[in-house]
Amino acid sequence: MRESIIMKIHYGTALAAVALVAVHVLMRLTQSFAESLEYANVIANYQFLPYAGMLEIILILLSIHGFNGLRVILLELKQGKTYEKAVSYGCLAAMIGLIAYGSRTIIMVNMGMI
Amino acid sequence: MTLVPSIAEEQASTPLSSAKSITLRIARFNPEHDGERKFMEFTIPYEKWTTVLEAILEVKKHFDHSVAVRYSCRQATCGSCGMMINGKPRLACFTKISELDSDVITVEPMNNFPIIRDLAVKFERLFDTHHKIKPYLIRDDSEITSNEKEFLQTPEEVEQYIQFSNCIKCGLCNSACPTMATDSSFVGPQALAQAYRYVADSRDKGKDTRLKIIDDSHGIWRCHFAGSCSQVCPKGVDPAMGIQFLRGYLLGFRS
Numbered sequence: 001m002r003e004s005i006i007m008k009i010h011y012g013t014a015l016a017a018v019a020l021v022a023v024h025v026l027m028r029l030t031q032s033f034a035e036s037l038e039y040a041n042v043i044a045n046y047q048f049l050p051y052a053g054m055l056e057i058i059l060i061l062l063s064i065h066g067f068n069g070l071r072v073i074l075l076e077l078k079q080g081k082t083y084e085k086a087v088s089y090g091c092l093a094a095m096i097g098l099i100a101y102g103s104r105t106i107i108m109v110n111m112g113m114i
Numbered sequence: 115m116t117l118v119p120s121i122a123e124e125q126a127s128t129p130l131s132s133a134k135s136i137t138l139r140i141a142r143f144n145p146e147h148d149g150e151r152k153f154m155e156f157t158i159p160y161e162k163w164t165t166v167l168e169a170i171l172e173v174k175k176h177f178d179h180s181v182a183v184r185y186s187c188r189q190a191t192c193g194s195c196g197m198m199i200n201g202k203p204r205l206a207c208f209t210k211i212s213e214l215d216s217d218v219i220t221v222e223p224m225n226n227f228p229i230i231r232d233l234a235v236k237f238e239r240l241f242d243t244h245h246k247i248k249p250y251l252i253r254d255d256s257e258i259t260s261n262e263k264e265f266l267q268t269p270e271e272v273e274q275y276i277q278f279s280n281c282i283k284c285g286l287c288n289s290a291c292p293t294m295a296t297d298s299s300f301v302g303p304q305a306l307a308q309a310y311r312y313v314a315d316s317r318d319k320g321k322d323t324r325l326k327i328i329d330d331s332h333g334i335w336r337c338h339f340a341g342s343c344s345q346v347c348p349k350g351v352d353p354a355m356g357i358q359f360l361r362g363y364l365l366g367f368r369s
Contacts, residue, residue, distance in 0.1 A: 002329055003329050003330055003331050003333060003335050004329045004335070004364040004365070007335050007364075007365075008365065011365075072335075072336070075297070075331060075332070075336075076293065076296050076297045076300075076336060077296060079297065079298050079299045079332070084331065
């Protein structure tokens with residue numbers, strides 16, 4: 001993939017994440033901080049489908065943005081064909097792994113499996 | 115052995131004389147046999163108009179002719195005498211001792227360049243990246259074959275790129291760039307500024323080719339916009355601005 005396309009995704013995910021995280025933080029303000037962390041409230045949040053969907057989108061956005069950022073940092077630290085391929089594919093695999101693990105948590109709680 | 119003193123004697127005829135003097139610290143390093151950089155100190159008289167290059171040449175004439183330094187025009191045109199002067203990349207011929215406001219002046223080779231010896235560095239990477247971005251007008255026709263005698267431009271069209279054509283390839287911007295220090299494959303602010311110079315030229319038709327070259331994992335996107343390249347340019351070129359404009363093309367804000 002062309003670097004400009006990757007960077008467009010990078011900037012786009014950053015902007016979208018800022019907007020959605022702002023919504024996420026504002027929703028936390030509807031309760032006191034301690035109350036928002038109570039077990040029942042956390043479970044209720046996950047089981048509220050629109051909110052769970054937003055958390056899933058935030059997870060995807062931040063994973064893409066974060067792991068691409070990590071890829072860029074690592075590419076600047078050291079150069080070499082093998083190293084750069086390992087970094088790129090490693091970051092992609094880690095990103096997919098994190099999204100899969102986070103999605104699993106969101107889906108399981110949403111479906112009442114936890 | 116006889117040649118060395120005779121050169122020194124020949125050039126020792128016009129010593130600088132002044133009431134004011136500075137301590138000039140020159141970095142000495144020969145990668146062929148030195149393990150680390152050493153500094154030699156010389157007390158050099160100077161006048162209000164004495165440049166750092168003249169002080170270095172004074173050392174070569176009267177104290178140690180073996181100091182390696184690259185220079186040519188002495189008027190900030192050839193871009194040969196770039197070096198770190200008191201920690202900042204500058205042209206030695208364009209930096210007056212009096213403007214440095216310091217009793218001690220330390221000169222070192224430019225950062226981010228391999229050292230040949232002492233103050234002389236290798237320019238291969240700079241020239242390679244400069245060449246890579248195709249620093250010439252790309253067109254299918256030419257002024258000779260075209261019906262028109264010349265490719266006319268409006269003053270506004272010239273204004274788009276004219277400051278970038280002042281680049282003298284001295285390498286100070288690459289020396290100041292923090293990304294150049296860590297990324298050995300980074301194309302660098304000099305080449306990127308020159309890419310913009312031709313992309314913005316209304317006579318050029320090679321925009322897509324050049325944008326493709328710099329749209330690489332070690333290309334334009336690795337610039338952190340520190341802006342140090344623009345701060346050190348002795349010719350008033352603003353590579354950081356050119357890089358942002360180029361990004362505009364790649365992000366679709368400019369066409």
